[in-house]
Amino acid sequence: MSTGGKGGARRAGAGQGENDTNGRDRPLVVGIREAILSGEFVPKQRLVEADLSERFAASRASVRAALLELTNEGLIERVRNRGARVRAVPLEEAIEISEVRMVIEGLCAAKAAERITEEDIKELKAIGESMRSAVSSGDVLGYSQLNQRLHRRIRMISGQHTASNVLERLRAQNVRHQFKLAMYPGRTTVSLPEHLAVIDAICAHDAEAAEQAARAHLRSVIQTLPEVDQDRSHGYRGTT
Amino acid sequence: MSTGGKGGARRAGAGQGENDTNGRDRPLVVGIREAILSGEFVPKQRLVEADLSERFAASRASVRAALLELTNEGLIERVRNRGARVRAVPLEEAIEISEVRMVIEGLCAAKAAERITEEDIKELKAIGESMRSAVSSGDVLGYSQLNQRLHRRIRMISGQHTASNVLERLRAQNVRHQFKLAMYPGRTTVSLPEHLAVIDAICAHDAEAAEQAARAHLRSVIQTLPEVDQDRSHGYRGTT
DNA sequence: AGCAACAAAATTGGCGACAATATCGGTGCG
DNA sequence: CGCACCGATATTGTCGCCAATTTTGTTGCT
Known part of the structure; x- marks a missing residue:
């Protein structure tokens, strides 16, 4: 399990080991993702950056980065100038x-x-x-x-x-x-x-x-x- | 096709000319992506945020956001505190x-x-x-x-x-x-x-x-x- | 009373600056 | 002469502030 910094390893996404979420991610991404997957954040719920910033004790920029990443993972949905919300999969x-x-x-x-x-x-x-x-x-x-x-x-x-x-x-x-x-x-x-x-x-x-x-x-x-x-x-x- | 979708309607005007991989993206993402896909940025080439910031006349934060997005698309590869580079697919x-x-x-x-x-x-x-x-x-x-x-x-x-x-x-x-x-x-x-x-x-x-x-x-x-x-x-x- | 326009609040988007960390070059010692 | 330690540099990560845009509440008019 020693997920130490093996620098020369190939990227290939996560190694063959446990990729329950993504170990290389910052805690913000993991935290928000866990909150979504655990059901704490329900679909269509708005995710205000300031709130998340307070919730996870991080700056808004970090929250924004995490939100962007989760958007690309398909977990949340973002509309320009209208914020992000948990994606509801019909x-x-x-x-x-x-x-x-x-x-x-x-x-x-x-x-x-x-x-x-x-x-x-x-x-x-x-x-x-x-x-x-x-x-x-x-x-x-x-x-x-x-x-x-x-x-x-x-x-x-x-x-x-x-x-x-x-x-x-x-x-x-x-x-x-x-x-x-x-x-x-x-x-x-x-x-x-x-x-x-x-x-x-x-x-x-x-x-x-x-x-x-x-x-x-x-x-x-x-x-x-x-x-x-x-x-x-x-x-x-x-x-x- | 778009069954009652609220947001997908506008995308209908996608002319056959451009292959907008994602029309909702900001120009930075599109620009860097085009540069990679066109071969201007070759694999393993380092992508320094400051350089891209100057190249596309945008702030570093925007560049960072675009880089993050392209990372999740699999086009570039990022290592913590070591920067981003064009992903070389073996x-x-x-x-x-x-x-x-x-x-x-x-x-x-x-x-x-x-x-x-x-x-x-x-x-x-x-x-x-x-x-x-x-x-x-x-x-x-x-x-x-x-x-x-x-x-x-x-x-x-x-x-x-x-x-x-x-x-x-x-x-x-x-x-x-x-x-x-x-x-x-x-x-x-x-x-x-x-x-x-x-x-x-x-x-x-x-x-x-x-x-x-x-x-x-x-x-x-x-x-x-x-x-x-x-x-x-x-x-x-x-x-x- | 209903609707429209306006104003105020909320929220996101973008920007510059500072701190943390890795890389690279130099220098001293064995 | 080679290696290790150390400092300088470059680059990324994080933070707070201000502008742009959307949303909402209010007010005036029909």
Whole structure:
């Protein structure tokens, strides 16, 4: 974990290690991002620079820089001279994002199937077993965490830095929908066999099957998204 | 297209002339980006804020903001307290980028095949014919422009806003490799039938065939990339 | 009473200056 | 003669201030 200053390393976005947010970022970016992802800042909420400046004990210029960065990450939305607000991802766009995720996760799964080692096979299968037991015991939260770990592990095994970066960004934009999806009753029962199929295909070094399984899983997600959607995501008048 | 969007209406006037990668950007971002994409700023070249400030007659803060934005677009690379420089995309990463492009362009092609109208069919076929004649007459530059127009048109027809954004960003990062690829002798002869296959599949409303054709085309690109690569792209010691 | 224009407040955008940090050159010592 | 320490320089990071623009509240007119 020693994220020390390895100067000569390639940029390639985040290293293969944990990129939960982005370790190289200043605390401001991380802080605001965490606030958005944790739900403290709700969609369409205005983000006034002065307020954030006070909230994080930093200057307004730093806040502005952080806001600009988060804008490019797709988490907040800025209009010239009209300020920044948390981006509300409507269902239609959440589906689009998931469709892009579908093909990229398929790519990663295929590449992972080609590159996976015996050691990683053990870990993937272990994750699969944990997921199975989590579903059995009804541990939805644990299953959700295992889900994220599985996807991240597959990305790592695939060795596709570019794909990982894109996926991470897309996932952050959809975190709210993903959360609602995870809480959808009976979702784990549908999700589990799909995940196991992905794991099996990757561990069997079957790239084609892995890609198809990953895409099938995301297709299932896309299909379920409209059911869990609550239309407050794209509400124009959020003043209640 | 823009379903009830509030802000997207004004963008409708985007003439086919300029490729405003992002019309909402301030001139600084556009200027620096153009300088990088046009090759004026070569990879690994240092971008000193003060110099850019003078070059574009703007304050350093604005330059910094633009640099931050371009960093997130993947065009430049920044190290804390050590400045920014034009990102040099090594062959390995160019391949990764093209692999991601492969699956996303496949997705767009499939979606375009489902959504295309008779009007768009005519235009796609017209582009195909133009490409054919461009290859016949050996007009490499014209073919390259038609190539970009075709891809852009397909993205537009697909209606995939997210995918288009990702593709545009990835394409910008690979613009140098793409250029060398376009100039590779005999490349057009290989590329043309692949493009025509994509066009035919899309116009035939065959989503599956369109995706496969698009992926085959990008696979061909990936296969050719190493041949056109000149190792100056990833030169570590660029101090001349 | 409704609407429009105006004014005041709020907020963002831009700018210059100062401090922190890395790089580079020089100098002294082993 | 080479290496390490040290200072000078260059560059970036941060901060506070002022102008431009938008939004909102008020007032006067129809």
